[in-house]
Every structure is written in structure tokens, then in C-alpha cells.
Amino acid sequence: MPKTEKPKFLEDLLEKLREQVSHIVKLVVRGSNVLSYANAEVKPTPLLSLCVEDCFEKGVDVSRGGARYNFTGIQAVGIADVGDSLVAIEGALNAGYSMDDIVEACRKNFVGYEKLHKLLLQSPKYGNDDDAADKYTKMVLEWYCEEVNRHRNFRGGKFAAGCYPMTTNVGFGFFTSALPSGRKSGEPLNPGVSPSTGMDREGVTAVINSASKLSYENLPNGASLTINLSSDVLGEKGDAVIEALIKSSMELGVMHVQFNILKEDLLRKAQQEPEKYRWLLVRVAGWSAYFVELSRPVQEEVIRRISCRI
Template identity: 35%
Template sequence: SSMVQVSKKNPDRFVKRAVKITKTGFGQPSFFNTDAIVQQLLSQGKSLVDARNGGASGCVETGAFGTEAYFLTGYFNLNKVLEITLNNGVDPLTGKKIGLETGNPENFKSFEEFYEAFERQLNYFIDIKIEGNLVVEKLWAMNMPVPFLSLLIDDCIANATDYNAGGARYNTSYIQGVGLGSITDNLTAIRKHVYEDGSIGMKEMLFALSSNFDGYDEFRYKLIYETPKWGNNDEYADRHAVMVFNSFYKAVNGRPTYRGGVYRINMLPTTSHVYFGSKIGAMPDGRKAFEPLSEGISPVQGADRKGPTGVILSCSKIDHIKTGGTLLNQKFSPSFFSTDESLDKLVMLIRSYFKLDGHHIQFNVVSANTLRDAQKHPEKYRDLIVRVAGYSDYFNDLGEALQNEIIRRTEHESL
């Protein structure tokens, strides 16, 4: 995937020229905030020169180019942790107790008590994740040397140590949090309907979820349409994103790796939000069982109703500088790009988000109708490329669940 690094020093005409390429609908390029990336690298202890030479690679991951070995060590299903909390340590999919017994949620007196239980489960599963990671990193360090890469990355030769074994000047291992929009909306629904409005008791909420909302159509309507959602600059909802983000950061950040570096967090899914969703039953935001989760830090598909500016204002509330990358996807209809004024507006949208320390933003320029037609007549659309997560792919090569998830992402007609 091609990327454009935008700093406050880039002229607007450069950003606009990049937006004109976006207009073609090939999902390229993605836009990165250089100023935020430098801050991220400095906060991780890099020298100013190494930080300024850095950037993003892969999907959205931050690294000091030429001097750092930075690994993605797997995706973390934040919403599964919530489901296990709602079931007192049991995974309802298998009936097995795989988490902590944090208490029967029916007995929790307040949202704060409920969230404390969630945070305990989160820390428990992060501990397991890191324990497994250390085994994998040891195997890599001992059995999988990469001599060519070690020649190219600074300090491996000086340290006489392989890139995979901690020879680079800097070493970072990232754990990627998945489904921020979904976990935010789930917690918002629990706070509002169970603890504040009292419109449903926890016992009945759990029954509605276990029955996949069968017989609860009216209540599900309320969960979807009458509950504040992430992506609309609504503080009632957005505070839960900040809570989960901070809990995740605290659980992971600074933990030692086998290679002598530290663990840090990213917020990106690649395509795991579809798979993770397939392992989770119905959830309190109104999502039915086994449907995809939200992707990156984007809102739940269709939940943002205040336009692209509402989305970037919500997304700026988490501290992107604490991460090694966040991923934000937006979808625009091709008709939006019909005027020069629209391109200028998109430039300003990117500038505004980056001024708020947003890390990354990318755009799909394709109508939902086109994508639906491509599902029905794939032979006519063999050249159709769409933005998936941090990368683009041929629409025909994606699985049906992923195709449907992309179709459901909110399509903006205007700014």
C-alpha cells in the first residue's frame, strides 16, 4: 500500500494532489500524521534523529526506520473479554470456564463495579497473551535468524546479535487491540439501560443476549437507535472508549519482551475483526451473534450519524501518541468528489484530524450499490480494489463476511 506522510510543513497542494489519487477509488494512498509519529517515537525513548527518520509501515505501525525491530505479536479481542465478564469467566460459545470468576453481573450494584470486573479479566488475558508471546519470541530468537535483515538494521552487527534476538538499536513488540467502537457501544448500552435508566435488568439483558434478541426486537431497536454511539462526538459514549483504551494501555505498555525491548499497543485489526466477531454471541450494542466487530478505531458500521467530523472528534479523544498506530477507515461515495471544493474540504478534514493528533486516516471511494452489484456479478468487477484495513485488496478476493462488513461501513455524501 502506498502512504503519504503529512506534516504541518507540507503545503496543502501536496495533500490535495494525494486526495485526487484517493478519488480514483483504488483505496490509495493512506494518510499518516508525521508530527504524531515523531512524538510517538520520542515518547518511546528514540533519539530525535532516529524519530525523524521513522514512519509507518505494514498497516499503520510506527517504527524508527533502519534502527528498530518492531513486531506485531497478535490481535487482542477486547469484546470477547467483555462477553466472558458478562458470563462470570465462562465462554458461552463453549461453556468452558476460561476467565476469572469476577462475580455474577446480576449482583453488581453499579457500572463502576461492572467495569472493575471487566478490567480484571482484561489484565488476566493480557498476562496470558504476553506469556505466550515470550515463548514465541524465544523460539524466533533461538531458531529463526534473519542474517540479511540483520545486515541492514543498525547495531545488529555492532552488537553481534541477530535482528530477531534483540540486536537492533531499538526493539518493540506491539499487541493490537481490536473492536474499539464495539466495546465502547457495548459499555455505553450497559451503563445507560441497566445502571442509569433501569429500562432492563442485568438478568433480562443477559437472557436477551443468550437468545440472540429473539422476542426482543423492540429492545434491540432501542439499543441500536436510542443509545449514544462512538463516532458522533457524544461524550456519554466516547468516555467508554477512553476508559478501555487507557485500561488496555496500562495492561500492556512497558512490559518487558524476550528481546530486551518493551510491549506497546496498537489499535488495528487487519481482518481479524470479522473472525473475532464470529466467535462472539449477541452483544449489548444490538449486534447479533457472530456478526463482525467494528474495525480499527472506526465506529461500528453505520453507527456514526454526525458525518466525518463527528468521527474524527470522537477518535481524537483517545491519546494516539501512547500507541504505535491507530487505524481509521472512512467511506465516501464517488459523487462527493465531483467538485474541487469537495477536495479542499477533504484536505481540511485530514488537517483537522492530524491537528488533533490523529495518527492515520484512509478512504474508500465507492458506493455501497457498486459493492452489492460486485457481489452478485463478480465477473464484471475483477479490477475492483477496496480499502480493507491497513491495506487494499481486490473485492472479489475477499470472503463474503468481509465484503458485507465493508458494504455496511457508513458512506458519506458530504462534509
């Protein structure tokens, strides 16, 4: 492909991607509104409505829009995976590969395409304070927010964009094929506004700097940034380190930050003898859970966050 065609090709690719984001959000909105209508018709909640502001005064059930704060949240999953894929495509095209090469490599889960796979993995990644990668993640997140926030819900309120996955980044990953970022088929997607697992190579401050470049004013339903640290690296000044990281994140404009301070060998022991580690709490994605009560795939994803580095 001649060099003069590459910018135009990427332009067309981004245009098609934006169209797909708009199309998928519309489908999600339609499905959500159908479920909301069914809930209101089949399962009204008078007791809950008594506990929610304005429902009693209006005489309107919460399922039909009686609440003062009447919005529906939709969560984005895999934002960094998309951003990383776009910058990886750009790098691969500049290295002489065609889009057909990249697509076929993904279809084959990179089997037989090891050289291309290595190139894709080594491309810039969100979470390393690298503008080349961060700009694409920021752009895709803004598209998503714009599309979600324009819609109205069944109850007459607004849809509100959010970016925290609970554990759906693991579940959705099962059904997502290999990506141009170098992520293999079936692997978890990135959680919230955190980097893809193992792709943060420049340390904690770089992760915070990348997250600070995102636009949070259009994320009314919230976003989660999870930072994973090994307890070995904190030492005696651990409290002061965490305090400084939280303060820096807030000053830079990050909406939310949370920490896992764990050791891989401890988590492995908890998997082997869960009855001895029922006390072990971990942050998953905007919420905490007892590690031994998580499904095995989610446990593995938590472990990979503190052990997987390129």
C-alpha cells in the same frame, strides 16, 4: 434495582472489566513471548538481520533483540464495541432492565428481546461526538494501552499498544457473541478507532471529533481511523473536501485517517464479475487490497461500512 444501587453496580462492573483486560493482556504477552522464543531457537534470520540496523554491529540476530527498535506490537480490536456496550448497559439499567435481562438477551441473540434490543441499538454510540459514549471508549482504550505498555518482550524490548485490526475484526467477530451494544452474534467488530459499522449517525465531522478525544500518546504501535464515503456525496469539490477533512483530523490530534470513496453497486458488481474488476482497490484497515481478492466476509464488511446506517 433501586436507583441508589446503579452507580455502585456500574462501578463494580467496570472494576471487573479492567481486571479482565489485564488478565487477557497477560495471556497475550505470554503467548507472544513463547512464540518469539520458539522463533529464535528454531528459525533465526541471519539474512534479515543484516538488513536491520544494529544487528550486525552487535552480532545479535534480530529474533534475539539485535534491532535498534526492538518492540512487539499488540493490536486492540473492538474498542468501540466495548464502549458502546457500557453506555448501552447504563441506559438499559436506567430504563428499568436488570443486568440479567441484558445478559439473557445477548445469549439469545436478542430473539424474544426485540424491545430491549431496540433500546440498546438506540443508545449513544461512539463516533457521533457524544461524550456519554465516547468517554467509555476512551477509558477502555486507555486501560488496554496501560496494560500492554507495561510488559517486556522475550528479546528484552517493550510491548507497544496499537489499535488497527487488519481483517481480524471480521474473523474475531465470528467467535464473539451478541453484545449489549446491540451488535448481533457473529457480526464484525469495529475496525481500529473507527465507529462500529452503521453506528455513525451524525456525519463525518462527528466521527473525527469522537476519534480526536482518544489518547494517542500511549499508542506507539499506531491506530487507524477509516472514514467511508459514497462517491455520490463528494461532487466536483471532492478533492477539496478530503483535503479539509485530513487537515481537520490532524489539527484535532487524530493519529491517522484514511478514506474509502466507493459505491455499493460497484462493489456488488465486482462480487458478481470479479474478472472485470481486478483493478478495484479498497482501504481495509491501515492497508489497501484488491477488493476481489478479499474473502467474502471481508468484502461484505467493507460494503456495510458505506451502506449501513440506522
